[in-house]
């Protein structure tokens with residue numbers, strides 16, 4: 001049996017929380033959002049509680065207590081502004097054409113702090129030889145590679161390329177690279193959790209399991225399709241250092257997504273999941289965030 005009896009006992013203990021702990025749970029704390037988009041005005045996207053503009057991005061972060069973020073460049077390349085002054089790490093988007101020169105120059109200059117590969121949107125598996133040089137660059141610059149996994153918002157994309165199980169192969173072949181599974185492989189959550197559990201160099205975030213302003217959706221759906229899957233995967237992985245927080249703004253309202261996520265993660269692991277794991281994996285500068 002994978003889960004030890006001691007762990008089960010400890011989980012049972014968590015339900016005995018006194019008033020002091022409840023008060024602490026309600027307090028605000030610094031949060032890092034590892035999945036956002038900042039191609040402001042470039043792409044029509046569903047907007048919840050504002051516009052797809054920098055001002056609304058910063059307003060949403062403020063409301064949720066988010067102090068730093070990771071932004072995913074589109075695979076087509078885009079003109080996202082450099083937002084380092086707002087504590088935003090930017091991932092280089094990798095498209096059909098693997099533009100190694102752009103990625104390398106961006107990593108060298110510090111414009112990029114990570115790489116994003118769009119499995120499914122780009123019809124290529126993670127182990128495709130075309131991505132090999134990207135993993136070498138990631139190892140050289142010590143930056144994580146994030147994979148889109150799971151359902152695609154485009155009907156003509158091919159989800160067979162977005163199955164998270166395949167990340168196992170590149171994780172084993174590239175132990176010197178840290179990989180991040182985006183969206184918890186939704187709906188292939190079990191595969192994603194197993195690959196993260198098994199591989200020391202694979203991490204996960206569970207952004208956009210549902211999209212919208214979660215405070216306006218049916219609470220039963222939020223529980224079933226957001227809270228339960230995160231709670232289950234977090235338990236299966238058995239390593240709180242592997243899980244990070246992400247919203248996929250502007251597809252989600254940041255604050256209500258954070259509230260749902262918090263329900264799935266035991267209070268004693270909030271500092272890790274909502275802050276320090278992201279600081280570690282994305283090497284967020286020490287003067288940007290102090291996790292508490």
Ligand SMILES: [Zn+2]
Nearest residue numbers: 035037072248
């Ligand atoms: Zn996204």
